[in-house]
Structure formats: structure tokens, C-alpha cells
Amino acid sequence: MNTHAIRVIYKFELARWFRTLVQSLMSPVISTSLYFVVFGAAIGSRMAQIDGVSYGAFIVPGLIMLSVLTESISNASFGIYMPKYAGTIYEVLSAPVSYLEIVIGYVGAAATKSLMLGLIILATARLFVPFEIEHPFWMIGFLVLTSLTFSLFGFIIGIWATGWEKLQVVPIMIITPLTFLGGSFYSISMLPPIWQKISLFNPVVYLINGFRWSFYGIADVSVAASLGATIIIMAICIAIIGWIFKTGYRLKA
Amino acid sequence: MQAIISISNLVKTYASGFQALKGVSLEIRRGEIFALLGPNGAGKTTLIGIVCGIVRLSSGLVRADGHDIHREYRAARSKIGLVPQELCTDLFETVWDTVNFSRGLFGKAPNPTYLERVLKDLSLWDKKDNTVMTLSGGMKRRVMIAKALSHEPQILFLDEPTAGVDVELRRDMWEMVRKLRDSGVTIILTTHYIEEAEEMADRIGVINKGELILVEDKATLMRKLGKKQLTLYLHGALAAIPAALADLKLELADNGNQLVYTFEAQTETTGIAGVLRRLNEAGVEYKDLHTSESSLEDIFVNLLKSK
Numbered sequence: 109m110n111t112h113a114i115r116v117i118y119k120f121e122l123a124r125w126f127r128t129l130v131q132s133l134m135s136p137v138i139s140t141s142l143y144f145v146v147f148g149a150a151i152g153s154r155m156a157q158i159d160g161v162s163y164g165a166f167i168v169p170g171l172i173m174l175s176v177l178t179e180s181i182s183n184a185s186f187g188i189y190m191p192k193y194a195g196t197i198y199e200v201l202s203a204p205v206s207y208l209e210i211v212i213g214y215v216g217a218a219a220t221k222s223l224m225l226g227l228i229i230l231a232t233a234r235l236f237v238p239f240e241i242e243h244p245f246w247m248i249g250f251l252v253l254t255s256l257t258f259s260l261f262g263f264i265i266g267i268w269a270t271g272w273e274k275l276q277v278v279p280i281m282i283i284t285p286l287t288f289l290g291g292s293f294y295s296i297s298m299l300p301p302i303w304q305k306i307s308l309f310n311p312v313v314y315l316i317n318g319f320r321w322s323f324y325g326i327a328d329v330s331v332a333a334s335l336g337a338t339i340i341i342m343a344i345c346i347a348i349i350g351w352i353f354k355t356g357y358r359l360k361a
Numbered sequence: 362m363q364a365i366i367s368i369s370n371l372v373k374t375y376a377s378g379f380q381a382l383k384g385v386s387l388e389i390r391r392g393e394i395f396a397l398l399g400p401n402g403a404g405k406t407t408l409i410g411i412v413c414g415i416v417r418l419s420s421g422l423v424r425a426d427g428h429d430i431h432r433e434y435r436a437a438r439s440k441i442g443l444v445p446q447e448l449c450t451d452l453f454e455t456v457w458d459t460v461n462f463s464r465g466l467f468g469k470a471p472n473p474t475y476l477e478r479v480l481k482d483l484s485l486w487d488k489k490d491n492t493v494m495t496l497s498g499g500m501k502r503r504v505m506i507a508k509a510l511s512h513e514p515q516i517l518f519l520d521e522p523t524a525g526v527d528v529e530l531r532r533d534m535w536e537m538v539r540k541l542r543d544s545g546v547t548i549i550l551t552t553h554y555i556e557e558a559e560e561m562a563d564r565i566g567v568i569n570k571g572e573l574i575l576v577e578d579k580a581t582l583m584r585k586l587g588k589k590q591l592t593l594y595l596h597g598a599l600a601a602i603p604a605a606l607a608d609l610k611l612e613l614a615d616n617g618n619q620l621v622y623t624f625e626a627q628t629e630t631t632g633i634a635g636v637l638r639r640l641n642e643a644g645v646e647y648k649d650l651h652t653s654e655s656s657l658e659d660i661f662v663n664l665l666k667s668k
Binding site: 110112113115116117120123124127194195196198199200201202203204205206356360361 | 375376410413414415416417434435436437438439441443445447449450451452453454458461462463464465466467468469470508
């Protein structure tokens with residue numbers, strides 16, 4: 109295995125993130141803080157507890173997941189799209205690097221950034237609302253798994269995108285709505301029965317509920333279903349990336 | 362001499378149906394400077410792209426230092442360095458970071474001593490902490506070469522290396538390329554500057570419309586296809602070639618003030634002595650003379666015209 113290549117790709121991607129650390133961190137932290145102010149303090153104080161958890165604490169896992177999903181996709185898609193756009197991808201394609209090593213380098217770096225961001229938002233949330241984490245290892249596990257899975261998804265988008273607009277389309281048009289409708293701010297048991305059933309087709313419901321369970325031991329779906337859904341999404345992403353590299357889709361003429 | 366790159370029956374058809382390479386076979390000898398010439402769209406960059414792993418081949422076989430570029434891509438690619446036509450490097454990185462990145466990408470452990478030497482050879486050492494975006498175009502071109510050399514390749518592809526580079530820097534680069542060749546690196550360059558190939562290449566290949574139409578030692582090519590001319594500057598202008606000289610390959614130029622005699626470069630006897638004797642006999646007086654030789658550019662243009 110070309111570990112030197114993995115190291116330099118990973119390091120390069122993290123260095124890029126650190127160069128723009130203020131924008132990279134401040135933007136999601138500020139927007140999440142605003143969510144806590146609006147939904148936690150202002151509206152939350154008028155909301156009843158959900159399954160014994162205060163509304164402010166209830167939305168913490170969902171808000172972390174919202175940031176982790178969007179940042180994973182954005183980091184990974186930008187990470188591979190930028191060399192395509194700038195033409196520097198030639199160097200990666202002409203190097204003695206396997207597809208797996210390329211993916212580990214780019215996706216690993218994107219997932220690391222998301223993971224760090226998720227933990228920073230977790231710490232920020234603690235400043236606004238008191239909460240305890242019932243299953244800390246599962247919490248980290250879900251965070252790592254989600255960061256990896258959606259960084260893989262972002263990597264696919266970065267290869268698929270042929271312009272900056274396309275890079276934004278999927279996160280804005282699909283991921284953000286799915287996250288908002290995936291129970292970030294409510295329990296799906298609060299929805300009418302028909303919408304509860306429809307919500308079960310939203311994969312983000314499983315991610316948020318698994319993550320929320322690790323915090324408070326409560327969830328709308330079983331932990332096994334959450335874990336299974338995450339692994340299925342990851343497997344689909346891996347299969348698509350395998351196909352991309354096999355065919356050279358939008359990488360090699 | 363042993364081939365370091367062996368290409369046989371290479372075909373590339375793009376998804377659009379355009380056939381960029383039509384069964385190209387070529388062997389590059391170890392340690393030579395090989396110039397690949399051809400007009401725009403001839404297939405030069407596609408050929409390089411396939412050998413380097415950037416473009417997928419449709420059919421054929423390519424070996425680099427004996428390694429199949431597909432089945433043994435790691436071994437093959439680790440031998441190759443590529444300086445692409447475009448200045449493609451991360452503008453926000455420092456020179457030092459970007460060459461270290463390239464070295465690592467090609468599976469080599471960090472070696473600051475070697476990279477220092479590369480940067481010094483390319484007069485980049487004092488710029489090592491500068492970001493690439495602050496460098497001039499010529500310096501950026503040197504950075505591209507430094508990146509390509511960072512993993513100590515045995516084969517170096519230079520795709521239009523001196524495009525947009527000033528004359529002085531071009532001379533420096535030619536010197537650097539010669540040094541690399543002397544150190545054992547095989548160099549394949551494509552160029553639009555024919556004088557560049559003429560100046561540096563050991564062998565020359567001409568590609569046109571996806572077909573390799575000629576591969577020859579430069580000296581042999583110049584001798585075989587080159588022409589020489591003897592120009593005589595006359596004392597008085599001639600209205601026409603005198604009838605007594607009609608059997609000679611003479612032409613009038615400069616309003617009859619010059620007589621031009623064209624002869625094949627490869628022939629043992631040029632016929633110059635005979636021409637001069639016949640001119641004396643015909644009473645044509647001249648005040649000066651000089652000979653000139655067709656350049657590689659002339660040969661190249663004639664070759665493309667004939668195809």
C-alpha cells in the first residue's frame with residue numbers, strides 16, 4: 109500500500125482546511141448557535157419535554173448531525189472537485205496510487221474535519237443547554253460512521269459535478285431538506301400517522317435517531333435499524349465509487 | 362539500445378468517436394532525448410496521457426521499463442515523471458510543500474536533501490517558502506518540473522515545456538534537460554518550437570492525425586530529408602538563367618541579383634565545384650557566396666505537406 113500517498117493527500121486536505129479555519133469552523137458554529145438561541149432558548153422554553161428530555165437538549169443530536177452531514181459532503185466534494193477544476197488531478201491519476209488509497213486520503217481527511225466540527229458543535233451546544241451522553245462510545249461510533257458515509261457521498265458528488273453550481277445542488281436541494289424533515293427538531297411520533305410512515309423512507313431519520321439514542325437512550329426507530337441504514341448507505345457509496353474508478357467516470361477520458 | 366518505453370499498436374478512440382491514435386507503435390531508448398513533433402490535435406498529448414495513466418487506452422500495449430502500465434501500474438508509474446502542458450499546481454501551497462506532496466504521492470519517503478538539490482538545480486531554492494501563486498510564469502514552470510522530478514523518475518515527459526517561457530529561461534531549461542539526460546533520465550518532449558527539438562533531441566518522431574509518420578535519429582533525418590542551398594551574390598543582375606546553365610538546378614532570387622543552387626544534403630558530391638566552374642565559363646561573376654541548410658522546421662513542414 110502506498111502509505112506515503114495517503115499521508116500527503118490527507119495532510120494536504122487538512123492543511124487546506126486549516127488555511128481557512130476561521131471560515132471552516134466559525135460559519136457552522138455560529139449558525140448552530142443561532143439554532144440553539146432560536147429553537148432552544150426562545151421557542152424551546154415554550155415546548156413540552158419530549159420523552160423526558162427538554163426541547164433544547166432534544167435538538168442537540170439533530171443539529172450536530174445536520175452540520176456533520178452538510179460539512180462531510182461539502183468537504184469531500186470540494187476536496188476532489190478542486191483538483192479536477194484546477195487540473196491538478198493529473199498528478200493523482202498519474203501517480204502509483206490505487207483507487208482505495210485515493211479514497212482513504214480524500215475521504216479520510218473530509219471525515220476527520222467533519223468529526224472535529226461535530227465535536228466542536230457538541231461542546232458549543234453544552235454552553236447553551238445541559239445534557240448528558242448516555243452511550244458515549246456509540247455516540248462517537250455514529251459520528252465517525254456518519255462522517256465517513258457522507259464524506260464518501262460527497263466524494264461522489266465532487267466527481268459527478270461539472271461546475272460549482274452542481275456541487276451545491278445536492279447538499280442544498282436534497283440533504284438539507286431531508287435533514288430538516290428527518291427529525292432534527294422533532295420526534296417523528298409527533299407527526300400524523302401517514303407522515304410517520306413517509307418519514308421512514310428518509311434515511312436521515314435513521315441517522316439522527318441512532319445518534320439521539322446514543323445521547324438519551326430514546327429513538328423513533330431501533331438502533332439496529334439506524335446502524336443498518338448507515339451501513340447500507342455507506343455500502344452503496346462504496347459501490348458507486350468502485351464503479352467510478354473502474355470506468356474512469358469523469359476522471360479519465 | 363534497450364527500450365525504456367515500448368508502445369505497440371496503441372489505439373485511442375474517445376467517447377465522441379474521434380480516433381486520436383490509430384495503432385501507434387514506438388520504442389523510446391533508455392537515456393535518449395526523444396522529441397515528438399506534430400501539429401495541434403495530432404495525438405501527442407493523448408499518447409503521453411496514456412503512458413502516464415491519465416487517459417485510458419482503447420487497445421494496444423504500453424510498457425514502461427518493462428512494466429505493463431495497466432497490470433503493473435505501480436511499478437510503471439513510479440518510473441515516470443510528467444510535466445503537463447498547462448501550469449497545474451495548487452497556487453496556495455508553498456514550493457516546498459508542493460514538491461513534498463508530489464514525492465509522497467509517488468510513494469517515496471520524505472528526502473529533504475534530494476528535494477533541496479532539485480530546487481537548487483532549478484534556481485528555486487530561495488523561493489521554497491513562497492506560495493506558488495506569488496511566482497512568475499517561468500518560475501511556476503520550474504515548479505512543475507521540480508514536482509515531476511521529486512520522486513526521482515527514470516523517464517520524464519515534458520509536454521510543451523517551454524510554452525510561454527522567455528528565451529533566456531528556455532535556454533536554461535534546455536541546459537537542465539541535457540543535464541538530466543546526462544544523469545541517465547530518459548526524456549520525451551513534445552514541442553511546437555521546432556528549434557527546440559533541433560537543439561536537444563537525439564531522435565525525432567513525427568505524429569500526424571493519430572499516426573506516427575516518421576521516427577528517425579535527428580542527424581539522419583536532417584541528412585536524409587534536409588536540403589542545402591548555395592547562394593551566389595552576383596556583380597550584376599541577371600534577367601534570366603543563361604542558356605548554358607539551364608541544365609543546372611539554379612534559380613534567380615532578389616530581382617536577379619542572386620543565384621540559388623539547391624542540392625541534396627545527403628549526397629557525397631554536392632556539385633558545387635562544377636557549378637562554380639560552369640558559372641566562370643558562362644562569364645557570370647559573383648562577389649560573395651554562402652551555403653545554408655534546411656532546418657528541422659522545413660523538414661517537418663514538408664513532411665506534413667507530403668502526407
